[in-house]
Amino acid sequence: MSVYSVEQLKFSYDKRFTLFVESFEMNEKCVGLVGPSGSGKTTLLLNLAFLLKGKWKKFEFLGQNVTEANFERLRRHVTYVAQHPVLLRRTVFENVAYPMALRGTSREEITERVEKITELFDLKDLLNKKPWQLSGGQAKRVCLARAFVFEPKVILLDEPTADLDEKGREILNNVLKVFSDRTSFIIVSHEIDWLESVCEKIYTMNDGALKEYRAKVKKN
Numbered sequence: 001m002s003v004y005s006v007e008q009l010k011f012s013y014d015k016r017f018t019l020f021v022e023s024f025e026m027n028e029k030c031v032g033l034v035g036p037s038g039s040g041k042t043t044l045l046l047n048l049a050f051l052l053k054g055k056w057k058k059f060e061f062l063g064q065n066v067t068e069a070n071f072e073r074l075r076r077h078v079t080y081v082a083q084h085p086v087l088l089r090r091t092v093f094e095n096v097a098y099p100m101a102l103r104g105t106s107r108e109e110i111t112e113r114v115e116k117i118t119e120l121f122d123l124k125d126l127l128n129k130k131p132w133q134l135s136g137g138q139a140k141r142v143c144l145a146r147a148f149v150f151e152p153k154v155i156l157l158d159e160p161t162a163d164l165d166e167k168g169r170e171i172l173n174n175v176l177k178v179f180s181d182r183t184s185f186i187i188v189s190h191e192i193d194w195l196e197s198v199c200e201k202i203y204t205m206n207d208g209a210l211k212e213y214r215a216k217v218k219k220n
């Protein structure tokens with residue numbers, strides 16, 4: 001079953017920019033997306049996260065036909081992590097727990113999952129800190145942990161390495177590996193070498209059009 005199967009997806013904010021994806025079939029666990037600034041990468045991710053609604057000839061998500069009726073419901077299975085995501089003015093623990101609290105998860109399960117994910121993202125010592133007490137890299141790791149904590153089927157990452165130092169990158173690489181058995185990823189980045197080391201396939205975006213960049217056999 002494909003993660004996404006899309007034909008002729010079109011979205012415009014206004015007359016100045018149009019995203020037009022002729023065809024996108026995602027059968028990989030991880031694909032990368034590169035392209036110049038303003039070419040439409042974020043716009044594509046927002047459409048694939050069901051946060052922007054365009055028009056399409058065919059749009060399937062995990063084998064389900066996307067329709068007007070289920071569009072908003074499908075959001076539950078996919079998480080978009082923005083390049084500069086915003087944290088709530090609450091503790092790190094509460095920020096990471098937030099998506100599960102929204103979903104009505106029990107307090108016990110929340111605590112257990114937050115513990116596990118903050119361990120993976122090396123945030124254990126920061127659980128009681130507030131956002132303004134964190135460095136940029138720490139804040140980014142909190143945002144990433146908040147996306148991974150409820151194990152959505154698909155995670156869309158917009159420039160995830162921005163703000164991360166070497167240790168942060170190692171952590172992210174490890175988490176991508178740990179989650180590769182249960183989560184699929186689309187990653188926007190300008191770091192093509194890094195994308196090639198973690199993705200099975202890479203696409204380019206130019207003036208709103210998506211093209212395959214290079215098929216690649218994953219190392220190790």
Ligand SMILES: Nc1ncnc2c1ncn2[C@@H]1O[C@H](COP(=O)(O)OP(=O)(O)OP(=O)(O)O)[C@@H](O)[C@H]1O
Binds near residue numbers: 037038040044
């Ligand atoms: N909310 C909006 N309203 C109107 N136009 C927008 C909006 N968001 C983005 N755009 C325009 O749509 C085009 C594509 O933007 P988008 O953010 O998808 O590009 P991008 O490839 O992600 O860029 P970057 O690499 O700089 O993040 C740009 O011309 C941008 O100015």
